[in-house]
Amino acid sequence: MPSDFDPNAHDVFLLRQPWTLVINRYVFSLPDAQGNEGQRFAFVEQKRFKFKEDIRFFTDETKRVELLRIKARQRFDPAARYDVTVAAGEKIGEIQKVFGKSLLRSTYRLFDPSGHQLCEATERNLAVALFRRIVGFVPYLDNIANWLPIPYHFVFTRGDQVLVHHTRRPWKLTDHYTIDCTPDAARTLDRRLVLAAAVGMDALQAR
Secondary structure (H helix, E strand, O other): OOOOOOHHHOOEEEEEOOOOOOEEEEEEEEEOOOOOEEEEEEEEEEEOOOOOOEEEEEOOOOOOOEEEEEEEOOOOOOOOEEEEEEOOOOEEEEEEEOHHHHOOOOEEEEEOOOOOEEEEEEEOOHHHHHHHHHHHHOOOHHHHHHHOOOOOOEEEEEOOEEEEEEEEOOOOOOOEEEEEOOOOOOOOOOHHHHHHHHHHHHHOOOO
16 A cells, blocks of 8 residues: 555545464555455554553554554653654644543543544443443353453544544454544544544453
8 A cells, every 4th residue: 555545535444453473463554345354454463461552553564664652741641642643753633631531431632733622532332331331240251241242332433523533343253443524524533543543442441
């Protein structure tokens, strides 16, 4: 995939997390006419167990051409902001987990390069979010919690306005998501920042 591929020319994306040991990997593609994985345009990799997260987006598995990077500003801070930059170092935005709200329902905020809030991404269903947390506290069951068919959906909003639907596809052995930016018809969100947030929301929760 050429490095000049522009996510901002599209509205719907697919994200898949292949099963691996030690390393988190993700593959982005555009849906084909049937809604299945079509043209791939990005490969993402993050080493697990790093104290300071460093997640890199490449054009493909060769990792020769870098597209984006997510990097934490400080270590051991549950409220840390993560800068999203292009390969040349220019910042396109920031991501931050809202620690207090996330105790009940995972919540993230997206910011523009100047640090002004753009929107908030929140787990769509409070009951499902609470059920997932309860499962995590059950002995032995917590080890297979991520394999259970528990929906993991987010909605990106600005006030009462819905901008993006981030939906986990059911009955998949690994994580598959559809990221639908169609509600943001005015294109107020940089699609690159949305895609970075989609990976961050998964990777930063050690899913």
